Amino acid sequence: IEEIKRLGDHPGYIQVLLATRTLEPMGRRKYWKIYEAAQDHNLAIAVHFGGQGMGPITGGGKPSHYIEDHAGMAQGFQAQVTSLVYEGVFERFPGLNFVLIEGGFAWTPALMWRMDSCYKKLKSELPQLKRLPSEYIRDHFYMSTQPMEEPPDPAYLEEMLEHMDMNDKIMFASDYPHWDFDSPRRAIPTSLDKGLRRDIMAENARKLYGLE
Numbered sequence: 601i602e603e604i605k606r607l608g609d610h611p612g613y614i615q616v617l618l619a620t621r622t623l624e625p626m627g628r629r630k631y632w633k634i635y636e637a638a639q640d641h642n643l644a645i646a647v648h649f650g651g652q653g654m655g656p657i658t659g660g661g662k663p664s665h666y667i668e669d670h671a672g673m674a675q676g677f678q679a680q681v682t683s684l685v686y687e688g689v690f691e692r693f694p695g696l697n698f699v700l701i702e703g704g705f706a707w708t709p710a711l712m713w714r715m716d717s718c719y720k721k722l723k724s725e726l727p728q729l730k731r732l733p734s735e736y737i738r739d740h741f742y743m744s745t746q747p748m749e750e751p752p753d754p755a756y757l758e759e760m761l762e763h764m765d766m767n768d769k770i771m772f773a774s775d776y777p778h779w780d781f782d783s784p785r786r787a788i789p790t791s792l793d794k795g796l797r798r799d800i801m802a803e804n805a806r807k808l809y810g811l812e
Contacts, residue, residue, distance in 0.1 A: 601637045608641025614809045615644040615699060619651030620676040627680075627687025635689060639696045644742070644808060647680060649673050649702040677703035678711050685715065685736045688728030697808065698741050701773060705743035706751075709763035712737055738766055742808060744773035745800065746782045754791040767796055771805045 607613050616638050624630065626647070638645055656662045659675050677700050690696065712734035719726065719733050729736075743766070751757055761767060772788065775781040788797050805811065 601633050604634070604637040604641060604643065608637065608643055613643065615646045617646045617648060620647055620649050620673075620680060620703065621651030621653035621657065622680075623654050625679060625683030625687075627683035627685070627689055629687075632689070632692065635693045635696055639693045642695075644697045644699050646699040646701055647677070647703075649676070651676075673702070674704050674707050678707060681711065681737060681741065682715060685733045686719075686726055686729070688726070690736045690740050691728055691730060696740065699744065699771075699808070700741060701744045702746060702775060703743075704747055704749050705745075705764070705766075705770065706749035706760055708737070708743065708766070709760060712764075738769070741766075742769045742771055742804070744771055745787060746773040746775040747780060748782065748787060754789045757789060758792065761796075767799065768804055768807075770800050771808070772801045 604616060616634070618626070622631075635645065657669055657676075658672050659679075663669050663672075681700075684690070684698065715733035715737075719729070723729070749757075749760075751760075761770075772784060773782070774784060774787070784801065788800055790797075792800075
């Protein structure tokens with residue numbers, strides 16, 4: 601919090617970086633002072649894959665191989681999105697945006713459907729929410745493309761994007777120089793609309809970060 605206040609107005613800083621695996625879910629009030637400081641300085645909260653947390657790194661326990669962690673990295677992001685929305689973070693901080701980095705995004709539509717369904721059945725537990733969970737997700741979360749899920753048919757990707765309805769919230773990320781980085785020349789399928797590809801490659805980030 602002190603670092604955000606000290607450097608938050610410096611033009612060289614555009615977001616606060618957290619790791620996916622935290623000691624407690626990110627919606628908990630113990631973290632709210634961080635969010636308040638970030639909102640006061642108009643900084644996004646970036647959540648990057650990694651961290652240790654208190655428990656095993658997957659929802660089912662400790663994996664045997666790195667590939668299990670690598671393929672299942674979306675689990676941590678889904679848990680944090682669920683916590684942030686259900687705990688009412690965006691009612692308390694309506695100007696706050698989160699950027700999910702290196703967690704994929706194809707899981708987003710299914711999570712939104714599930715969260716909306718649960719909310720309709722159990723909304724008495726969440727009097728702090730004024731809208732459907734999916735609406736908070738669409739308004740307050742940005743997703744990076746790396747590692748982007750690559751379906752066998754590009755048409756499936758377009759269908760998934762239609763279900764997400766978040767084309768203005770997806771931003772290109774290369775993850776260079778890691779071994780599994782995405783080349784900007786090949787990461788975004790050419791079958792996508794040219795305007796959408798431009799938004800993903802540049803314009804969405806320009807808008808979020810106020811880049812010239």
